[in-house]
Amino acid sequence: MAIYIYGVIDSNGRPDDPMIGLEGALVCNLPYRDLGVVTSDLDARIPHITKEHVLGHERVVERLMVNFTVLPFRFPTIFDKKEDVLAMMNDHYDDFRDNLGRLRGKAEFGIKVIWPGDKIRTRMAPGENSAPMPAPASPARSFLKKKFEEHQIEKKIEDEADKHIALVDGFFNKFAAEKKLEKLKTENLLLNALYLVEKEKQGDFRQAFEQLRSSPGELKYLFSGPWPPYNFIKMIRP
Amino acid sequence: MNQAVKTDSPGAFLEEMEKTRGTLPKRIVANPQNVEKGLAKLVLTLIELIRKLMEKQAMRRIENGSLTEAEIERVGETLMKLENKMRELKQIFGLEDEELNLNLGPLGNLL
Numbered sequence: 001m002a003i004y005i006y007g008v009i010d011s012n013g014r015p016d017d018p019m020i021g022l023e024g025a026l027v028c029n030l031p032y033r034d035l036g037v038v039t040s041d042l043d044a045r046i047p048h049i050t051k052e053h054v055l056g057h058e059r060v061v062e063r064l065m066v067n068f069t070v071l072p073f074r075f076p077t078i079f080d081k082k083e084d085v086l087a088m089m090n091d092h093y094d095d096f097r098d099n100l101g102r103l104r105g106k107a108e109f110g111i112k113v114i115w116p117g118d119k120i121r122t123r124m125a126p127g128e129n130s131a132p133m134p135a136p137a138s139p140a141r142s143f144l145k146k147k148f149e150e151h152q153i154e155k156k157i158e159d160e161a162d163k164h165i166a167l168v169d170g171f172f173n174k175f176a177a178e179k180k181l182e183k184l185k186t187e188n189l190l191l192n193a194l195y196l197v198e199k200e201k202q203g204d205f206r207q208a209f210e211q212l213r214s215s216p217g218e219l220k221y222l223f224s225g226p227w228p229p230y231n232f233i234k235m236i237r238p
Numbered sequence: 239m240n241q242a243v244k245t246d247s248p249g250a251f252l253e254e255m256e257k258t259r260g261t262l263p264k265r266i267v268a269n270p271q272n273v274e275k276g277l278a279k280l281v282l283t284l285i286e287l288i289r290k291l292m293e294k295q296a297m298r299r300i301e302n303g304s305l306t307e308a309e310i311e312r313v314g315e316t317l318m319k320l321e322n323k324m325r326e327l328k329q330i331f332g333l334e335d336e337e338l339n340l341n342l343g344p345l346g347n348l349l
Contacts (some may be wrong), residue, residue, distance in 0.1 A: 114250055140314030144296070147317065151297040189254040209244070222245035 002045045003085055005077040006060045007228070008102045009068040019063060022046070022056045030082070032089040035096055038064060039085065046079050060204040061228045069104045071096060072228040095235050106177055106231060109195045109205060109225030113168055116218055117187040120160060124153045158184075164219070167190050171208040175201040178232055190219070196232045197225075278331040282324065283338045289320050 004022055012031035013039075019027035027042035038060070046053060054075055061072045079085045089096070161184055168191055171183065176195040184191050197205045207222045245251055296313050299305050306311065328334070 112245075112251060112254075113252060114247065117265075138311065138314075140311050140318055142314075143318040143321075144300070144310060144314035147293060148297060148300055151294075186254050186257045188250075189258065192258075213246070220245070221251055222243065222247075222251045224243045234334040 001081070002042045003038045003079045003082060004042050004046075005073045006040070006057060007064065007070045007072040007078065007084065008089075008096050008100070008103070009036050009038055009064055009070050010034075011068055012036045015064075016067065019060060022053055027060055030085060032086060033093065035089070035093070035100070035114060037085055037089055037117050038070075042044040042078070046076060049076065065107070065228055066227075069100050070228050071099055071103070071233055072230050074230075092235065092237065095237050098236075099233050102234075103196070103229050103232060104230060105199045106196050106232075107199070107202065107226030108229045109197055109202075109223070110227070111168070111172060111191065111195065111209070112189065112224075113164070113191040113193075113194040114188050114220040114222075115161075115164060115190040117157070117161075117184070117190065120157060121153065121187070124156050161190055168212065168219075169193070171212045172205060175208060177214040180231060194231045202226060275331050275333070278327070279333055281338060282327055282331070282333060286324065286338045289317075289324065292320075293317055 004025070006021065006027065011029070012034055013027055013029065013036070015027065021027040021040040023040070023042055023046070025042055027038060027040055029036040029038050046187065057075045061070055064070045079088070165181065167184060169179075172195055173179065173191070176197055178196040180194040182192040184190060195205070206223075209221070213221050213223075296305075296317060300310070327337070341347075
């Protein structure tokens with residue numbers, strides 16, 4: 001016997017429509033005070049995780065999102081017995097309540113931007129004699145000079161990336177309650193951004209993407225969402 | 239919910255996302271055949287992190303002009319030897335640069 005957890009919701013009532021979750025098991029809402037932890041009873045822990053399991057978890061969370069505020073749990077979260085689940089709820093109740101309050105009526109959106117980082121690097125002139133390095137007179141100096149030139153190029157690329165990111169973020173920032181921006185995760189992935197957006201502003205957010213997408217330039221864009229707010233849950237208490 | 243993924247370049251994004259996957263295993267695979275390589279990868283990754291930090295600090299000091307002639311010589315020699323030694327060790331353990339990566343959370347990847 002194992003208890004699979006999809007997430008915590010802001011209701012201790014039974015879900016209106018019966019849902020089937022992982023391994024064909026019924027989805028239940030286990031009440032804890034005014035909240036509920038959404039679970040499925042499995043015969044055992046999942047021995048071989050498949051793509052279908054991951055999508056099954058996501059499907060349940062997304063259906064819950066229609067009627068409730070959801071704190072999605074990381075896939076796969078499994079407890080051995082009900083008492084352990086209730087103990088976890090007891091330990092983190094205040095955090096769960098705070099997060100549910102903060103995330104109510106909001107969803108997560110992703111914006112990714114690719115730029116030709118590899119080409120930009122080759123375009124950057126090395127050094128331009130701005131290096132306060134004397135002419136190399138030894139292998140050690142020559143090594144350091146080369147490193148310094150590379151460092152200067154990196155700095156120029158970072159500055160260029162910051163300018164582009166500020167421009168892209170300008171399209172979305174005004175519609176977001178919170179955001180997380182990750183710069184240059186790879187040479188070409190200029191921006192990996194996550195935005196938390198209120199329901200009423202999601203139309204504007206989508207429109208901002210269409211505007212950005214139609215603007216000329218050499219950047220490539222990817223939009224995704226709305227998703228459960230996986231990346232905006234903040235657990236403060238240990 | 240009307241989930242959507244919109245892009246004109248799905249292939250390019252797939253390729254970049256593949257690159258963002260961490261290379262360090264969640265667990266060290268410790269069996270008699272590869273325990274040495276697994277541990278070497280972990281240790282060399284940490285040394286690489288320290289080497290990069292030293293290099294960044296040196297660049298900052300050069301920019302500020304706070305290194306004397308003698309210090310430039312010494313720092314250059316140290317960093318050069320360290321880089322050569324790392325190259326040697328990577329060769330011994332059959333490790334590529336991309337394998338010595340580390341996800342530093344909000345700071346991104348080490349390499």
